[in-house]
Amino acid sequence: MNSVHDMGGQQGMGPVEYEEHEPVFHAVWEGRVYALSRALRAWRKWSLDTDRYALEVMPPVDYLRMSYYERWLHRLEQQVVKYGFVSRDELQSGRPAPGSARANPVFTLATADRWQNRGIASSQDPKVPPRFKVGQRVRARNINPTGHTRLPRYARGKSGAIVRDHGVYLFPDTNAHAQGEKRQHVYSVRFTARELWGEAASPRDSVHLDMWDDYLERA
Amino acid sequence: MAEPNDMSVDRREFLKGVAAGAAGAAGPVTANAHAAGHGHTDDHEHQDVPSDLALRTKALESLLVEKGLVDPAAIDTLIDMMETKVGPRNGARVVARAWVDPAYKKRLLDNAPAAIAELGYSSGQGDHMVVVENGPSVHNLIVCTLCSCYPWPVLGLPPVWYKSAPYRSRAVIDPRGVLREFGTELAADVEVRVWDSTAELRYLVLPERPVGTASLSEEQLAALVTRDAMVGVRKVMPTPSGGYP
Numbered sequence: 001m002n003s004v005h006d007m008g009g010q011q012g013m014g015p016v017e018y019e020e021h022e023p024v025f026h027a028v029w030e031g032r033v034y035a036l037s038r039a040l041r042a043w044r045k046w047s048l049d050t051d052r053y054a055l056e057v058m059p060p061v062d063y064l065r066m067s068y069y070e071r072w073l074h075r076l077e078q079q080v081v082k083y084g085f086v087s088r089d090e091l092q093s094g095r096p097a098p099g100s101a102r103a104n105p106v107f108t109l110a111t112a113d114r115w116q117n118r119g120i121a122s123s124q125d126p127k128v129p130p131r132f133k134v135g136q137r138v139r140a141r142n143i144n145p146t147g148h149t150r151l152p153r154y155a156r157g158k159s160g161a162i163v164r165d166h167g168v169y170l171f172p173d174t175n176a177h178a179q180g181e182k183r184q185h186v187y188s189v190r191f192t193a194r195e196l197w198g199e200a201a202s203p204r205d206s207v208h209l210d211m212w213d214d215y216l217e218r219a
Numbered sequence: 220m221a222e223p224n225d226m227s228v229d230r231r232e233f234l235k236g237v238a239a240g241a242a243g244a245a246g247p248v249t250a251n252a253h254a255a256g257h258g259h260t261d262d263h264e265h266q267d268v269p270s271d272l273a274l275r276t277k278a279l280e281s282l283l284v285e286k287g288l289v290d291p292a293a294i295d296t297l298i299d300m301m302e303t304k305v306g307p308r309n310g311a312r313v314v315a316r317a318w319v320d321p322a323y324k325k326r327l328l329d330n331a332p333a334a335i336a337e338l339g340y341s342s343g344q345g346d347h348m349v350v351v352e353n354g355p356s357v358h359n360l361i362v363c364t365l366c367s368c369y370p371w372p373v374l375g376l377p378p379v380w381y382k383s384a385p386y387r388s389r390a391v392i393d394p395r396g397v398l399r400e401f402g403t404e405l406a407a408d409v410e411v412r413v414w415d416s417t418a419e420l421r422y423l424v425l426p427e428r429p430v431g432t433a434s435l436s437e438e439q440l441a442a443l444v445t446r447d448a449m450v451g452v453r454k455v456m457p458t459p460s461g462g463y464p
Contacts, residue, residue, distance in 0.1 A: 008415065016400050022378050024302045029276035034376075035297035036280060039289045052336060052366055056359035068367070068382050070272055085288055094278040096286050099432055102345030105290035123347055126372065142452055150417045152364055154391065166347065186418045188349075191413075196334040204413040207391050 001146050002153060004060035009154040009197070030069040037076050039107035040114065045083040048177035051149035051199055054079060123167030123186075130185040130213070136162050137219040138189060148176035151215045155207075159219045160191035162207065184213040224455070294296035301376055309340045310373035310423060315437045317350075318428045327425070328352060340372040351414060352425040353451070356407055358415045358452035360398070361422045362390035370423050374446055381450065391415055401452040424449050429457040451454035 007013070007124060025031040041051065054075045055063070066074065080086045090097055132138055142157040143149065150172050171182035189211045193201035231446065238416035269277070283289045313335055331348035335341065347371055351359040365389050369377040372416060380386055389397050390440040394411045398404070405411065414422045426448040447453040 005365060007384055007387040007393040008241075008362075010384075011392075013384040013388045015385055016380050016389075016397060017383065018380050018401075019378065023297070026379075027270070027273065029270070029273040031298040031302070032276050032280055032294065034301070035294040036276075036283065038297060038313060039294060040283070043288075062386065068379065073272060073276055073279075077275070080279070080283070080288075086282060086286065090282060090286075091279070096282065100286065103287040105293065108290045108293050109296060113291075149452075151453060152415070152417065153363075164349075166349075166418070166420055186420070188420075197415070202368055202395065202407070202411065204238060204408070205394065205413070207413040207415060209415045210312055210325075210420050212418070 001056055002144055003043070003056050003058075004063050004095075005056045006153050008152045025069075033069050033073045033076060037072055039105070040076065040080065040085070042107040042111075043085075045085075046079060047175055049148055049170075050178075051075065051079070051174040052172070053172075053176045056148065071178050122171060123181060125168040128168045128185065129184050130187075132162050132165075132185070132213070132216060134162050134165060134186060134187075138162060138211075138216040139218055139219040140189070140209075140215055143215075146171060147173060150171050151211065152209070153208055154196060155191060155211075158191055158195050160189040160195065160209075162187045162192045164188040166210065171213065171214060173214070175213075182214070186212050187216070188215070203208055221270055234273055279381035305340075305371060306375035307373075307444075307449065308441075309338070309375075310370070310446070310449045311441040312338055313340070313350075313423070314425055314444045314449065315441035317425055318440055319437045324425075327385065331423070335373060342436060348423060349414075349420050349422050350423050350425050351412065353427045353454075355427070356408070357410050357412060358398075359422075359424045360390060360394050360418065361424060362387060362413060363416040364388070364391055365415075365417060368421060370421040373446060378446070398452060401447065403453050424451040426451075426455045429455050431457045 094154050139159045140155045167188045169186045174180045174182045188208050189210050190206050190218035317327050327350050331350040367382040394413050442459050448455045
């Protein structure tokens with residue numbers, strides 16, 4: 001969807017603010033939110049793509065106002081209710097409903113190593129043929145879906161060249177909405193800075209984006 | 220910090236009760252909602268009242284633990300791993316190895332996940348790594364304009380600036396301006412290649428080995444390599460930067 005998370009090329013965000021000797025987490029709760037989010041996703045009720053979309057649909061003002069892990073906390077509170085882990089009443093009261101069933105965690109010390117791997121399927125799949133070849137000229141399609149997409153606005157309608165075939169991956173635009181994995185090839189596509197930003201850009205510079213087959217058409 | 224709109228007074232009172240009453244499962248709650256940009260000496264603005272965010276997190280974790288949905292020990296382990304075991308030190312070892320061993324460098328550029336796994340680092344946001352090499356005429360820069368994709372196994376979790384609106388918005392349209400803010404001035408005839416991590420590929424920059432380091436050991440070289448250089452916002456300097464990043 002065309003929301004504020006799609007930041008490439010936006011202006012007015014100010015200089016990069018750099019923190020010396022930055023800690024991994026700035027507060028204990030940030031680490032807990034990070035780890036809880038990963039442990040809950042191990043139940044596989046929702047995908048990484050679903051989680052990304054949950055941030056994208058946040059009201060833009062909230063997205064910009066909240067810190068990174070505040071967004072994660074907000075998302076986690078929503079996902080556990082939406083996917084039936086806890087009821088809204090339980091979230092409000094902070095206590096399990098009387099008589100509610102007790103589960104067994106799937107993300108445990110014994111299984112932690114396995115869950116470190118996010119379970120991205122192998123990128124090699126000879127059954128899925130590529131639609132494009134390295135060296136071929138392509139154009140990113142001009143699409144404006146209201147669902148999840150990983151095709152940023154700044155590249156839509158722009159032409160580039162395939163520089164590498166990364167193999168086969170799940171298609172986020174459908175996978176985020178439980179509409180199927182739609183496995184297809186992902187390519188590194190090189191766009192010149194001038195194609196993306198006009199004649200004022202450096203003639204030497206380029207931006208590479210990773211793009212699924214369905215994002216591309218022949219140029 | 221602004222109040223989340225959906226938090227009623229009742230809920231806040233409840234959360235404070237949780238914080239006061241719940242000893243332990245989730246560890247200590249500290250108030251530090253204003254953390255970004257501050258040093259972490261303990262002598263300023265110490266608060267005894269936990270922040271709303273800390274309270275909400277504590278309440279959610281207690282509920283999830285009580286319902287058997289998460290194992291608190293596994294949560295502790297996950298945090299410990301990101302705080303102490305995974306970080307730019309890993310990436311620095313990969314870079315130093317590539318500098319001293321041309322055959323390793325070739326494997327790294329051809330098949331980064333396998334070459335990185337040779338040093339014992341793998342999985343989690345690194346399953347599909349790509350290493351891009353800087354040289355006298357090419358400078359690479361990594362960004363994720365859509366969210367916060369970052370090569371965890373070799374760099375750990377990303378710093379706040381990498382996830383921030385200024386970096387995400389400007390790295391693709393004004394990479395040279397961003398680099399200048401980091402003190403990295405590139406000649407006009409150097410090609411800047413920006414890599415926007417829009418899929419499940421995770422990028423690492425192989426920086427240029429600084430001149431004057433021919434006599435250094437692999438370990439000494441690794442000590443020169445910074446997180447920022449492996450994202451591509453700075454170059455590696457011939458003397459240690461005083462620690463990571």
